Amino acid sequence: MLADLLDLVLPRDCAGCRLPGRTLCGACAAELGSPRPHRPDPCPAGLPPLVAAAAYDGAVRAALLAHKERGRLGLAVPLGIALAAAVRELDPPRGAVLVPVPSSPAAVRERGQDHARRLAAAAARRLPGVRARALLLPARRVADQSGLTSRQRAANLTGALRARRRLDGLPVVVVDDVVTTGATLVEAARALRAAGADVVGAAVVGATTRRWSRSPGWAQPLSIRSPAV
Numbered sequence: 001m002l003a004d005l006l007d008l009v010l011p012r013d014c015a016g017c018r019l020p021g022r023t024l025c026g027a028c029a030a031e032l033g034s035p036r037p038h039r040p041d042p043c044p045a046g047l048p049p050l051v052a053a054a055a056y057d058g059a060v061r062a063a064l065l066a067h068k069e070r071g072r073l074g075l076a077v078p079l080g081i082a083l084a085a086a087v088r089e090l091d092p093p094r095g096a097v098l099v100p101v102p103s104s105p106a107a108v109r110e111r112g113q114d115h116a117r118r119l120a121a122a123a124a125r126r127l128p129g130v131r132a133r134a135l136l137l138p139a140r141r142v143a144d145q146s147g148l149t150s151r152q153r154a155a156n157l158t159g160a161l162r163a164r165r166r167l168d169g170l171p172v173v174v175v176d177d178v179v180t181t182g183a184t185l186v187e188a189a190r191a192l193r194a195a196g197a198d199v200v201g202a203a204v205v206g207a208t209t210r211r212w213s214r215s216p217g218w219a220q221p222l223s224i225r226s227p228a229v
């Protein structure tokens, strides 16, 4: 909490472009403003409908890294607004729950925070009738994903997460800061479905892709609908 306040009130530079002033300047925040459907290529089996607020690039990448790795916790506000806009595109029913992808306990200790959980809470505050709950837990340790192919990542992750309790019929949206191959979102959706949840979709702030601007369906940014009621 103190860190949030300090990040908000102290003179800072923009996490996106380093210009002095706000935590995230208007120009960099604008890069977060057009959520679109996203499919990783190749698209892993079992991936729910996915919406990304922006490409994981430039100012967006810098802001997400500053929030996750450098404790710029005030960035949870603009990043949470962007995540909320992505969730809105999925049109979740009233009573839906945003479920963050959990970090490993070691990562949370190292960073001193759980970044996806913070973003989920920030997004839910802007979505009437929607809550955020950390309903997923790591079920086992996972090998380092770097250097693995999409297929190897999927095998490495299967069974890595579990739900805290039965979630029969509960509408849920999986949320995370970044999607790369989609394997983590697939595992989160699998664990939630196994507990009986109705997985409406998944939403992220940044999508890594070489084809961000050329994917089918990306020519026209989706209109941002009014908040779900």
Ligand SMILES: [Zn+2]
Binding pocket: 014, 015, 016, 017, 018, 019, 024, 025, 026, 027, 028, 029, 059
């Ligand atoms: Zn900026």
